[in-house]
Amino acid sequence: MPNAQPTLRLTCDDAESTREVGAAVGRFAPAGTVVLLQGDLGAGKTVFAQGVGRGLEAPTVVNSPTFVLVNEHLGGRLPLRHADLYRLDDLDLIAELGLDQAAIGGMLLVEWPERGEGVLPADHLHVQIVPLEEDVAEDALDASPRGLVLTASGEQAELLLSRLTEQFAPVPA
Ligand SMILES: Nc1ncnc2c1ncn2[C@@H]1O[C@H](COP(=O)(O)OP(=O)(O)OP(=O)(O)O)[C@@H](O)[C@H]1O
Ligand SMILES: [Mg+2]
Numbered sequence: 001m002p003n004a005q006p007t008l009r010l011t012c013d014d015a016e017s018t019r020e021v022g023a024a025v026g027r028f029a030p031a032g033t034v035v036l037l038q039g040d041l042g043a044g045k046t047v048f049a050q051g052v053g054r055g056l057e058a059p060t061v062v063n064s065p066t067f068v069l070v071n072e073h074l075g076g077r078l079p080l081r082h083a084d085l086y087r088l089d090d091l092d093l094i095a096e097l098g099l100d101q102a103a104i105g106g107m108l109l110v111e112w113p114e115r116g117e118g119v120l121p122a123d124h125l126h127v128q129i130v131p132l133e134e135d136v137a138e139d140a141l142d143a144s145p146r147g148l149v150l151t152a153s154g155e156q157a158e159l160l161l162s163r164l165t166e167q168f169a170p171v172p173a
Contacts, residue, residue, distance in 0.1 A: 005152060005153065006151070006158055006161050006162070006165075007149060007152075007161075008148075008161055008164055009147065009148070009149050009150075010150070010168055010169070011132065011145055011146070011147055012044075012145065012146045012148055013143065013145050014142060014144075014145075015044065015142045018048055018051065018129070018146055019047055019048070019050055019051035019054065020051060021164070022048040022049060022050065022051020023051040023052065023054045024051075024055060024163075024164055024168070025051070025052050025125070026051065026053065026054060026056040026057075026058075026076075026077075027056075028160060028164065029052075029055075029056075029160055030156065031104075031105050031106060031107070032104060032105070032106075032107075033103060033125070033157075034107075034108045034110070034120070034121045034124035034125070034157075035052070035107070035108070035110070035124065035126075036110050036113035036120065036124050036127065037049065037109060037110065037111045037113070038114060038126065038127065038129070039130065040131075043131060043146065044129045044146050045111045046062070046064050048127060048129065048148075049062050049082055049109050049111070050062045052080065052107070053073055053076070053080060056073075056076035056077045056078055056080055057076045057077055058075060058076030058080055059076065060073045060074075060075070062080075062082060064084060064111075069083060069084065069085075069087075069088070070083045070097060070099075070102070071083075078105075078106045079105065079106035079107070080107050080109070081102045081103070081106060081107070082108075082109045082111075083097065083099060083102070083108070083110045083111065084110075084111040084112060085113065085116050086112045086115070088115055088116075089115060091115075091119060094116040094119055095119040099120055100119060100121050103121060108121070113126075122153060122154055123154025123156045123157055124153055124154065124157055125151070125152055125157040125160055125161060126150070126151045126152075126153065127148060128148070128149040128151075129146050129147070129148055130147045130148075131144060132144075132146060133145055
C-alpha cells in the first residue's frame with residue numbers, strides 16, 4: 001500500500017488560534033514555500049494568511065487580495081505573495097499569472113487554489129479549513145471552531161509539516 005500523505009489535523013476555536021497556526025508557518029517556512037488555502041467563503045483563509053504575515057514580520061497588513069489577484073508584502077523575513085483566484089475561472093489566465101514561479105526566493109499563499117489546478121507548484125502545503133459549527137450567533141462570529149487539515153505534497157512541504165507537527169501536536173514522551 002502506498003504511504004498516506006503526511007497530514008496534521010488541528011482544531012482552532014477562534015480566529016486568533018487560526019492566525020497562530022499561520023504565524024508558525026510564517027516563522028518556520030524556508031524560501032520557496034507554497035501554501036494552498038482551501039475552504040468556503042468566510043472559512044478563514046485570509047485569517048490564516050494574516051497569521052503568516054505576522055510570523056514573517058511583514059510590515060504591511062495582509063487582507064483579501066480579491067481585487068488585485070496577487071498582493072506582495074515586502075520587508076519581512078521573506079517576501080510574501082498572496083493570491084486569490086476566486087474571480088478567475090479561466091485556467092489560461094491563471095497560468096499567465098506565473099504562480100509556478102511566484103514562490104522563488106519567498107513564500108506564496110493561494111486562496112481558492114482549486115481554480116488553478118494543474119498550474120500551481122507541485123511541492124506545497126495544502127491547508128483545508130472547515131467550519132465545525134453551523135448557525136453561529138452574530139456575537140460569536142470571531143470565535144467559532146474550525147477544523148484545519150494540513151497535508152504535505154513534496155519534500156519541502158513535508159519538512160515544514162513535521163516542524164508544525166512538533167509545535168502543535170508533539171508526540172508524547
Ligand atoms: N476559528 C476561526 N478561524 C478563522 N476565522 C474565524 C474563526 N472563527 C471565526 N472566524 C471569523 O471568520 C471570518 C473568516 O474570514 P476570512 O476573510 O478569513 O475568510 P476567507 O476564507 O478568506 O473567505 P473568502 O473566500 O471570502 O476570501 C473572519 O471574520 C473571522 O473572524
Ligand atoms: Mg479570503
